[in-house]
Amino acid sequence: MLSEILTIVLLIAGSFFGFTAALGLIRMPDIYTRMSTSGKAATLCCGLLLAAVAFLFEDIQITAKAVIAILFLLITVPVGAHVIGRAAYREQVKSWEGTKTDGEE
């Protein structure tokens, strides 16, 4: 019973963040803000959904796979985001006109 409630909560939260990630991809004005809103929220979304699966089945094999999948997400997503962001920054892709800079780039 408890694990079912937990599963439901995790599923709803995960879907919510997945939705905002997709919406952020459309709504944000430049590549940097898009990377910020979509990539990370998608990680949280996948993490929550995988955790929900682990709680739903309560099976050691499935739990182990979910934990490993979450770990790999946590390792690979920031590296990918960093490389894409750095490529954009070095190519001087234009940022949204409201973006402030320090002046010491």
Place this chain on the structure above:
Amino acid sequence: MNLFLLNTLLAIAWSALTGSASLMNFLVGFIIGYAALQVSNFQSAREKYFRRVPKTISLSVFFLRELVLSSLRVAQEVLSPKMLSTPRIMRVPLEIRDPNQILVLTSLISLTPGTLVLDVTPENDAMIVHTMFVEDPEAFRREIREGFEYRVREAMS
């Protein structure tokens, strides 16, 4: 690291002896093994390990809290009809120099929604960060230094 291996082995032995390979039981075995190692005598390696494990847990909890809080902030930004954010590209000086610690630090910052590490200077002394919700750059630099950077250094050195 050797103590971690030993701790894991103790947890496996506990699972095998109690005859149940569930995650909960493994965790129970790990905690019991941790306590058993703490009272036993491995003077050289033990201090580092028993200092690190609580710090690592503290870093993980801190990171998860940041992750959820800033995700909600980003969700609010995406769902609201107006642009509320104040995007900013800024330079954040680094105190840690060890490449592995910098890798963990930049990964954690990039994973937090709303902030993205764009570049690290070749000398490893500063990083270029794109942020969405920072009003005061100085306050943000202090937050990184006293929050993430401090905890990463505690957990990894």
